[in-house]
Each structure stands twice: as structure tokens, then as C-alpha cells.
Amino acid sequence: MDLASWRLRFSGLVDKPYSLTYGELLALSKTKYVRDFHCVTKWSIKDVEWEGAPLGDLIRRASPRPQAEWVLFVCADGYTTPVPLEDAMSNDSIVAVKMNGNPIPKEQGFPARPFIPHLYGWKSAKWLTEVRLLEEYVDGYWEMYGYHERGRVYEEERYKGNEWKKVKKGVRGTLSAERV
Numbered sequence: 001m002d003l004a005s006w007r008l009r010f011s012g013l014v015d016k017p018y019s020l021t022y023g024e025l026l027a028l029s030k031t032k033y034v035r036d037f038h039c040v041t042k043w044s045i046k047d048v049e050w051e052g053a054p055l056g057d058l059i060r061r062a063s064p065r066p067q068a069e070w071v072l073f074v075c076a077d078g079y080t081t082p083v084p085l086e087d088a089m090s091n092d093s094i095v096a097v098k099m100n101g102n103p104i105p106k107e108q109g110f111p112a113r114p115f116i117p118h119l120y121g122w123k124s125a126k127w128l129t130e131v132r133l134l135e136e137y138v139d140g141y142w143e144m145y146g147y148h149e150r151g152r153v154y155e156e157e158r159y160k161g162n163e164w165k166k167v168k169k170g171v172r173g174t175l176s177a178e179r180v
Helices: 022-028 055-061
Strands: 008-012 018-020 031-038 044-054 070-075 080-084 094-099 113-115 128-134 165-169 175-179
Touching: 008 055, 018 022, 022 094, 044 055, 055 094, 055 128, 113 128
Parallel strands: 008 128
Antiparallel strands: 008 018, 031 044, 044 094, 070 080, 070 128, 094 113, 165 175
8 A cells, every 4th residue: 555645535425525644644543442353253353452533523524414324435445335324423433543552454454444343343444545425325345245234243233134145146247146
């Protein structure tokens, strides 16, 4: 990731779209706490020290429009995942830049990733480049396979309707979903 050209954009249903450089994001990263990281496949990493900028403050700076209900995290590798705006605005939601006192390792999402402790890890998208506010829900990468729209850990929201979908290639390489 080239930090000289990397930007974190805030876009979509906002009145004041803007972007931050890595240095600007670091300067805003004043929140530090210890929280567990939970994977949807039932493993966890306990007591991770996270440091970052409050996601709610960053979103408020963009002046969300009243019809905004969802946030779509967009990443450098094309990965996307949606979260309800209310989860993104919660007090402990951050755009993390450090883990355990060090910059987030490249394989863990350097230079930045959202972290919302009460949501499963697939919502903590690696290599974050855009926070896009939306009116309506759209599937992200794992959601198109049947992962839950929200993904709250303590409610065990893993799959939509307790089902998952496998995606298979159809005619001319297009993807089609099949419920299992």
C-alpha cells in the first residue's frame, strides 16, 4: 500500500464528502481500548489493544443526510461489507490504525480497518479505502454468500435465516447463488 497516495474517503449520502491522508487519520486516532476480536467461525482473539479514530466523529464530519441508514466499507482489494449506521456510530466504533501498540500489520489490514467490537470480524474490513453512506442495504462480499446483514456477536447473528449460500459459476462465468 502506497501511503503517499492512500486516502480514506467518506462519500455517499453525505453533504460534505471528504478524504483523509494516513497522517491526518493518525492525528485523529486518540481512542485506545482493549477488546476481543470475534470470528464468525467461533474463534476469538482475546484482549487485543486497538487504537484509532472514532468512526462516529469521522462520519459526523461528513454531515450524513437524514435518509442514510447503512454504511458500506469499501477496501483496496474490492472487498465490501455493510453495517447499520447505528453500529458505525456507536461509541466504541473506530477506524483502527494500531493493534497492540504497533501499526496494523499489512496482512491484518494496514493502513486502516474499521473495528466495531460487538460485530463479527468480517465486518472489520481490511485495507479500508472508503466509508460510503447508503439509504438501503446492499450485500457485501460475505453477505452475498448468506452471512448475516448485521453480524452481532452476542446474538450470534452469523447467517441470514440460518442458511448460507454457495456461489457457483454459471453461463459465461457469471455467478449465481444457491441456498444450502
